[in-house]
């Protein structure tokens with residue numbers, strides 16, 4: 001078990017979407033998939049105001065970016081931003097500030113911190129088309145719009161530190177540090193934190209999956225691709241994805257999640273379900289550039 005990953009899990013409520021779409025515009029335009037993304041108002045307890053949540057995101061992002069190399073390449077970012085822009089346009093305006101950042105971690109992962117979505121280059125390498133990319137972005141946006149990170153940290157602060165309110169940046173930093181120190185020192189607390197994250201994720205993953213399917217379809221991508229991505233990812237021997245479930249020794253949630261994804265998919269109009277995922281030349285060029293860059297970084 002890599003302690004750094006457990007810390008990431010705790011700190012950024014890492015989405016365990018590990019190995020686990022502007023595509024064919026002409027073909028897509030002929031489809032008549034018409035669907036609107038309906039968002040559900042978050043109901044879970046959250047001690048962070050919008051401003052405090054932003055501050056929390058900034059602190060966590062600084063932490064993530066001090067641990068992992070971020071890819072500063074405008075050309076590589078351009079394609080993912082174009083896809084993200086299309087998916088984002090299905091969401092309310094207050095999500096317009098979301099940024100997508102490519103990073104390098106040993107795993108294929110995507111996760112979000114405040115208004116930032118992090119994708120590892122290995123995650124990009126594991127995708128088959130822009131439809132999958134759009135679904136994955138929709139999933140992370142689902143977490144962001146539900147304030148999932150702030151909700152989980154609220155519960156962790158309450159359960160681990162007995163804290164029910166935060167103030168400014170210094171205060172939030174100090175509490176985060178104190179919580180990580182506690183979980184580093186005490187395995188029972190680490191386990192408790194992992195359980196809190198897992199139970200929150202059980203709730204939020206299904207909703208983020210629903211958002212992914214509706215948002216990607218509404219943006220003109222194949223929602224079926226998201227299901228295929230999940231199915232493929234969750235079935236990869238459990239070796240890459242489930243640090244948390246490995247840690248807890250329980251990995252049956254993926255099957256339940258896949259069942260929910262299939263159920264939601266059936267709620268979409270037939271023309272949406274019939275969009276066939278396809279890798280465009282643009283996607284393949286971008287993916288090859290990301291991978292070759294990864295290879296050259298290793299040399």
Ligand SMILES: [Zn+2]
Pocket residue numbers: 015016017139143205208
């Ligand atoms: Zn997730």
